[in-house]
Amino acid sequence: MEVKVKNPWHRPVVIFLACVITAGIIIMVAISVVQYKPLHQKYKYGIVLDAGSSHTSVFIYEWPAEKENNTGMVRQKHTCNVQGKGISSYSDNPMGAGTSLKDCMEEAKQKIPAHRHHETPVYLGATAGMRLLKMENEEASEKVLDSVARSLKDLPFSYQGARIISGQEEGAFGWITVNYLSENLRKPTGTLGALDLGGASTQITFVPQQEIESHDNSIDFRLYGNDYHLYTHSFLCYGKDQALKLSMGKKIESTPKADETHPIELRDPCFHPGYNFTRTAQTVFNTPCMKKVKMANENFFHVGTGNWSQCRQSIRKIFNTSYCPYSRCSFNGVFQPSVSGNFGAFSAFFFVMDFLKLTNDSLDLTKQKLATYCSTPWKEIAETHPHINKKYLSEYCFSATYILTLLEDGYKFTSNNWNDISFIKKIGDSDAGWTLGYMLNLTNMIPAEAPDVPLMPYGGYVTFMLLFSLLILVLLLLVYLYFRRSTRTAQKDII
Numbered sequence: 001m002e003v004k005v006k007n008p009w010h011r012p013v014v015i016f017l018a019c020v021i022t023a024g025i026i027i028m029v030a031i032s033v034v035q036y037k038p039l040h041q042k043y044k045y046g047i048v049l050d051a052g053s054s055h056t057s058v059f060i061y062e063w064p065a066e067k068e069n070n071t072g073m074v075r076q077k078h079t080c081n082v083q084g085k086g087i088s089s090y091s092d093n094p095m096g097a098g099t100s101l102k103d104c105m106e107e108a109k110q111k112i113p114a115h116r117h118h119e120t121p122v123y124l125g126a127t128a129g130m131r132l133l134k135m136e137n138e139e140a141s142e143k144v145l146d147s148v149a150r151s152l153k154d155l156p157f158s159y160q161g162a163r164i165i166s167g168q169e170e171g172a173f174g175w176i177t178v179n180y181l182s183e184n185l186r187k188p189t190g191t192l193g194a195l196d197l198g199g200a201s202t203q204i205t206f207v208p209q210q211e212i213e214s215h216d217n218s219i220d221f222r223l224y225g226n227d228y229h230l231y232t233h234s235f236l237c238y239g240k241d242q243a244l245k246l247s248m249g250k251k252i253e254s255t256p257k258a259d260e261t262h263p264i265e266l267r268d269p270c271f272h273p274g275y276n277f278t279r280t281a282q283t284v285f286n287t288p289c290m291k292k293v294k295m296a297n298e299n300f301f302h303v304g305t306g307n308w309s310q311c312r313q314s315i316r317k318i319f320n321t322s323y324c325p326y327s328r329c330s331f332n333g334v335f336q337p338s339v340s341g342n343f344g345a346f347s348a349f350f351f352v353m354d355f356l357k358l359t360n361d362s363l364d365l366t367k368q369k370l371a372t373y374c375s376t377p378w379k380e381i382a383e384t385h386p387h388i389n390k391k392y393l394s395e396y397c398f399s400a401t402y403i404l405t406l407l408e409d410g411y412k413f414t415s416n417n418w419n420d421i422s423f424i425k426k427i428g429d430s431d432a433g434w435t436l437g438y439m440l441n442l443t444n445m446i447p448a449e450a451p452d453v454p455l456m457p458y459g460g461y462v463t464f465m466l467l468f469s470l471l472i473l474v475l476l477l478l479v480y481l482y483f484r485r486s487t488r489t490a491q492k493d494i495i
């Protein structure tokens with residue numbers, strides 16, 4: 001006998017529910033395939049040594065193992081400052097350069113889980129101090145690099161090289177670091193220019209509004225599917241320590257000697273009134289940034305006069321602005337388009353301006369405050385900061401005046417765009433500097449094209465899957481109940 005369902009229009013409902021369930025299962029399977037996520041987050045590590053002119057720092061970075069190509073995923077886990085001066089100061093004792101790294105590398109072994117050691121890349125990049133040593137004594141610079149390389153190869157990490165990076169690389173990787181950390185690289189919105197002040201060189205890097213007229217200053221990247229056309233320049237000898245030597249050297253050369261028996265008295269407006277030290281000319285002229293002078297073995301009296309505007313005038317003399325083979329220049333005949341957009345100024349730009357609490361004022365107020373600081377007697381300055389190394393303390397007036405002169409007269413910032421400059425040390429957990437960009441580049445962690453991204457964030461994915469499963473269960477339950485009811489009704493009808 002034929003079984004008749006009592007209510008025939010229920011059939012489309014059943015077909016509809018069956019379709020919804022099938023579609024639901026297909027969607028869930030499809031999302032599971034696209035959305036891969038390991039249950040346990042594993043981290044990978046990388047080490048970069050920044051062998052600067054004044055000191056060496058070790059940076060340890062970490063990132064989730066499965067997210068190498070995601071912007072902003074690499075963060076600084078730990079940093080260690082190597083005791084003593086930079087590796088270029090070991091020219092007379094190259095072995096000492098390698099030994100100096102031991103303590104910090106021991107710390108790195110503790111910070112990185114042992115099972116990751118063998119796959120953790122370690123890179124050493126040396127900057128302007130080693131560029132200068134190479135100019136002065138190539139053999140000594142090679143010995144120093146050999147020594148640090150040997151020391152790093154002895155470690156359980158994956159040694160990837162120790163080399164002097166170019167000024168262009170230093171500028172470009174500093175720019176990549178600040179823009180990676182600010183998560184600017186995957187958005188079509190603006191980027192952040194990078195200003196790096198070291199002891200021996202300084203770098204300026206930004207996306208210009210106008211054409212780059214000199215090939216040497218142009219650098220092109222394709223990052224996450226976006227093209228970047230950058231202007232960059234590194235001024236060797238214009239880091240703050242070398243600039244001080246250039247400036248003092250110029251003053252010494254123009255200071256007449258009273259007589260043959262008495263040392264020169266260098267009256268220096270960039271040092272506080274009451275500051276009075278005897279120095280050897282060797283400490284000023286021991287650099288390939290200046291031509292050697294005859295008086296290298298002589299002493300001179302270094303006497304502070306604390307006059308900011310005169311200090312500024314004296315610093316202007318180390319910038320040659322008398323010739324420019326392009327439509328516009330910064331100084332020393334170097335092409336520079338007009339600065340545009342926001343800038344992050346880091347390393348010594350930050351250390352100096354932060355120490356003097358000059359990071360948040362207008363250009364005019366910064367000048368006023370600095371003028372007052374420079375004219376403060378040395379005795380008062382030394383008493384206010386008893387724990388700060390006297391050499392560093394005595395140089396802040398010069399350094400800050402140099403920073404202002406470099407930014408205003410050199411790079412042509414004005415009071416209108418002064419506040420586009422942010423003096424920064426870190427972005428999030430990570431230091432601004434070239435090391436992160438260098439590692440991202442060498443580990444191919446910034447692809448040229450945008451990497452495939454999961455359909456939805458992990459949290460959203462889990463919630464979606466749970467709700468969808470619940471919905472399907474409810475639908476299945478409804479279908480079951482419906483069939484049970486229909487069968488019972490049919491049985492009743494038969495009876």
Ligand SMILES: Nc1ccn([C@@H]2O[C@H](COP(=O)(O)OP(=O)(O)O)[C@@H](O)[C@H]2O)c(=O)n1
Nearest residue numbers: 052053054055127128198199200201348351
């Ligand atoms: N806490 C700190 C650390 C460094 N610095 C200065 O920052 C500069 C860092 O330069 P660097 O060693 O990276 O030298 P480059 O090789 O980059 O020219 C040096 O002039 C240091 O004296 C500072 O003023 N305060």
Ligand SMILES: [Ca+2]
Nearest residue numbers: 052127198347
């Ligand atoms: Ca540096």
